[in-house]
Amino acid sequence: MREDASRSNVLMQLTPTVTTQGPPPTHTNAAQLQLRSWTAAAWSLIFTTAALLVISVVITAFVSTTLLADSGALSPSATRPASRPELPAAGDKLGGVLRAAPIRSTPACDSAACMDQARLLLRQINASRHPCDDFYAYVCEDWALTRPLPPGAEQMSMDTILIDGYAEILESVLQEKAASFPPLRFILDQCLHPPPTLFHSLRAMFLDTVRLRHWMTQSSSLRRPSPVEVSRKLGVAFREMGIDALFRPFVVASVNSTKRFLGLGEPSTVLLAGPIQKEEYELVRRAFAPLLGLFQNETDVDLLQFEERLCVMLSRPQLDAAALFSGVTVKVRDLPVLPNFEWTSFLQSVFDNGLRPITARTYVKLSSPDYIVQLTRGDLSRLPYELLGYLLFRVTMALSPLIEDQTTRDYLASVSYARHPEFSQVLPQAHYCLHLLERFEPNLALHMSRKSASSLLGGEGAVAECVHALRSVMLEHVEARLEPLSSALRAYLRDKISAISWEPLAPPALGDAAVRAAYVDGVYLRNSQLSTAQFFYTWIRKSQEKKFMSPMSQRSRSAAYPGWTGGFLGAESHLPPPYDRLEIPLPVFDFFLDADPRLRPLQLARAAPKVYRSLLRAMYHLAYNFENTDMDDRKIDSSAGFVHTLDELRLCLERQYTALAWTDRRLQLDASRTSWSDLWDNLALRPALDAFLFLAHRVAPDYRVSLLEHWNASQLFFLYYATNFCENSNDRFVRKMAVQGPHSPAWFRVNGPLRNSPEFALAFDCKPGTFMNPVTKCAQ
Template sequence: MGKPESPAGAAETRGRCRRRRPGFLEWGLLLLLLLLTGALAALSLLYAHSGAIQGPQEDEMCTSPGCVIAAARILRNMDPSKDPCEDFYQHACGGWLRRHVVPETSSRYSVFDILRDELEVVLKGALEHTAARDRPAVQKAKTLYRSCMNESIIEERDSQPLLETLGRVGGWPVAMDEWTDTVGRHWELERQLAAMNAQFNRRVLIDLFIWNDDQNSSRHIIYIDQPTLGMPSREHYFQEGSNQKVREAYLQFMVSVATMLRADMSLPRDHRRVQEDMAQVLRLETQLANATAPQEERHDVTTLYHRMPVTELQDRFSLKGFNWTLFIQSVLSSVKIELLPDEEVVVYGIPYLQKLESIIDVFSARTMQNYLVWRLVQDRISSLSQRFKDARAKYRKVLYGKTTEEVRWRECVSYVNSNMESAAGSLYVRKAFSRDSKDVVGELIDKVRAVFVETLDELSWMDEASKRKAQEKAMSMKVQIGYPDYILDERSKHLDKEYSNLDFSEHLYFENGLQNLKASAQRSLKKLRKKVDQNLWIIGAAVVNAFYSPNRNQIVFPAGILQPPFFSKDQPQALNFGGIGMVIGHEITHGFDDNGRNFDEEGNMLDWWSNFSAQHFQEQSECMVHQYGNYSWDLAEQQNVNGLSTLGENIADNGGVRQAYKAYLKWRAEGGRDQQLPGLDLTFDQVFFLNYAQVWCGSYRPEFAVQSIKTDVHSPLKYRVLGSLQNLAAFSDAFHCARGTPMHPRVRCRVW
């Protein structure tokens, strides 16, 4: 639902009045209804003339506040002057795009972002509310929030907490004069990487983490993989054009921060030395970027997965004397876990490790230390005084197009929600989520899942044996809706225990952040010897998103997304199926996309496909790779969408809208009576597709468009709508699109 209901007391007071005038809200709704009716009269004439839209089916008219608001939203978002058969995205979202400008604080602005903004307003009120009997977890969340909002103390402390932290990690050579070659000779890469990982959750140079074993989903195992980089995309490091501007801004950001810290330590600025040191760091990171595999080459987990004993890891990747046992044991020692004599690891990044040896051999200990500490400093900038954020501003402007920092309270709410998601989720759910929505959404999930199973019979490219396995997997999919019950259970100690090792101070925001980093790292590392908890929530409740976990074969729908336009008990089912129904179908289909299909019903990596079905899956997927790869995005310097790296999400989008639509038709065929929206002379099918499209209304800054087309595994919002609906015959039928028009192409792609 996402919206608090009216206070009961107010309703009782109104009920005692025998005769009353319509209230302000009611007059407003009546006026809105009249305006809608007049506006839609002209719209109806246009559609009647074009033959594009049929009249409504015989169901009851809904004039409740929820329905009037939904009708107004759909109408305001549309641009009826655009032919739905030529460009349905513009037809559905043109009004929204015309009325919304990307805020100076944002790189993208969409329906999703607006819902997140509204969610943050709810959390702000909850975090700022003083309650005498808050449970310990909530008290800590509110303390963390207040420490973040305490700007005067953050400004007063300035760089002091960062300088103290740098002293504990061996110093930052570029910002000190005593880090000499003599110091470097006693420096151990293994221990430095371990400290970054275990103490600060910075997995630099080598990504070591604990996760479910792909081949045995009941246990955890150590993974070794290629790392993330300081900039979002590997292409930023070695392509020209806009990437060169990003690189230059990134280097200037590094130099500025190092120079500021030298001054704070009363050291000479020594601009030439700082510039040389950080240019060398950028050269190192450029070589690391070049060693990493592109995203599109890492889609097939079956080729990534290589399990081996640590002894074999040492033999195959000695990295000029790098001691893998020392590194891994140093990480595990932080949570008092001993490395077993026959300990196994899973290596994802073999090509990266093969190239890393020559890189380590080239760069000095000074450059390595400069790089490791830079990645920690870069991560902590948001916890420091304003002058450090100002030093970052140009880089963020070039990278994202942002010209202004986010307002402080939003930054703090987001930080608390990200780091204490269970505590924040409990506050959000109590304030804004209707508990009985869980059951309604559960019924929708059952309907969409049943349709997925039924439509397997339509697939000529899949043989019967593989269809049976797919059916078993779909029916075995575990579901989590809204929130875990324990976050609202005052008798349960589970929520408080989750944060029992945290001890925040209102005056020490920087140190509070370090506690969160360490707690996050240790929470993950401690899982190594524990059996996988299949009931564990992989995300918090106050999140506007949904998820599928292949290792758990689990779909998750947090409370944050269970609100209009996605879902409401008070809006017509055409909107619910076109909104959250599509999301449900999307997440179910992820279990059968180019990655999810490699896992069985238990979440184990297992090839359950016949050769016939596997070969034809690839052929069906190739059609989609080609389709999306031909979309040229003008906002991203005319670059084409990467059809391979976005394949999984495109498969899920296509399957999701198809299943949701079929589930809606089935619901109606079984006697479900939907409600017409006032003033909208549209069929229920058309309302379904309009709500589906309008969920994806959004605008990008050009700078962010250039970046996201390289890094985002989702297609741009516009092409998520166009691509999926061009492939769906039911859409062109609903809007009477002639064959050969853009929305009724002669060639269509379908996987599921």
């Protein structure tokens, strides 16, 4: 059926057939007979006409009554389940689905933007699938088929499309706006066209600061650095550049007090996201061969093997253990002994005198005690030259976008700044520069691009409307839906959520001229006498100092303001401890969606699940501390508490997801690796639906989009919810995701929460026992 035909109403006409038969003729007077025949015909015509008029009136009344009744039944306030949509024939997206729309009090959005959006959705719906059999396949299967992967690429998704699009936009905006701030303009120009000596001079400056000499990275050297020397070098590298070769230090506030603790977390990695399977080790080594070859004259360390051994020890905790009341806290002197490593020297080098004098009696919070135990059992720190050779590698990789030779730069920077290093792709130089900004100092670039970013969403008013809806619905969710909460815990969470600073698109504090001036002071120098390498050296060091040391700073709040810490080239919101600032980068929204206000509810089908994941994760930590501290002498039964309920829900989801099989990809999930992320997905679904309906109702009481009138507002939410998880991934990558986590592949992230959602089953009239409406559900 053509699209044009779908817009016309189906007219059904009732044409009754009336047969008139006269009396049999007689052989009397012929004229009299003819007169009688004419008279009978006239009366027959009169009766037939009257009958047709009566039938027409009856039919009109019946049809009008039926349509008006249907209109009321399909309103958003109706509580009856929506009728199961008929499936079109395979290959015919419109046949059987687009039925005549009932008369409504508010017309469907028929603007050009709405019609274009409707056509996009209709083109990706897989008509051969039924929504109650596999909703992800129904929405995303054709989406993936029309977006083939480039050679060697691991994944294409709505998230990656938006992140890459944002990078293109940001590059253009900064080229235009940075002229108003010459120091940033200088950094961008030098990065886009690196001078021949910049990388080598800059790396030499940092290696000199760390006091890392060439002989220290060689196995053949007769001299060996002492454990104190090794520890200090690792500590200084983190303090000056943020290089977390062995540990990631941090500062965390004590629960329910103003006391601050030093913390130790797991390091990041550069080459690998997790352990390598034996059968793929040689494949990975061949892929990294050009990169590893560049370091043969730098160090004797087998860098891939070293990082693979490191990955085996990492547990990648999904909770902020150091921010929990039950987090492990030990004195420095009680930390386990590691070969060639000295704890006090390391911590003193990291924190200097920023917090307090560090001694053997200083308390330290551990975000991953298991990792430290694994270090004591392994041989990772057995040889000093391996630790320091790996440190040299990490410094080089961090600065790699500034290498002048393009071939060498692409080998290193494409891996160092890849989303998934094992599947790295060469990027445009401008993208490497954006990654450099994100790593060291993202905030000024975000501030300068804020107006351009908001204009993509319809302006500051549109952004404010979305944030207002998200915030209002979450507060209502805490007040009325989140269970089981005691009155005290409900009030506590409501107050905490109300106090959070929502920061869409950029740090709002930098809009204040005084805060901005204090923030850039010392970071962006205006001294023209400095060499380019000295300028970058100061920029990196001071940016890291401001970001890391601000929790310890005694300076004014504006001078110590750290800005965003979660980056901007990502599609997730961030709400790190102490859970008081919610960072929402632009790719959380769909800025390719037209800014027509009538399409604005569709923004929340994407943004709400991403924002609410962060908020609900923070609420888990806040509730955990509330329920496990003896505040005001209250007594809480932990077995009936909110946190216990969520823990039970997570375990239920873990069992449920483990039992699922993605038959199209012959894939099963190690749900023990993904269960925390799966929990946030499930918890975020209902408030996300509420936020969508909240904004949709403000647009129209019966929110519809032309060409999609057969789907009501709730159905539209679920369709766009799924669309924003659509992805095309190669088999090797999706299997690594399923084994390593921390997030499930998209098929599980869509179907998993929806299978546990009564609202979804109601919206699509999925019968109990169908795949998308199992009889046994995991419910809070």
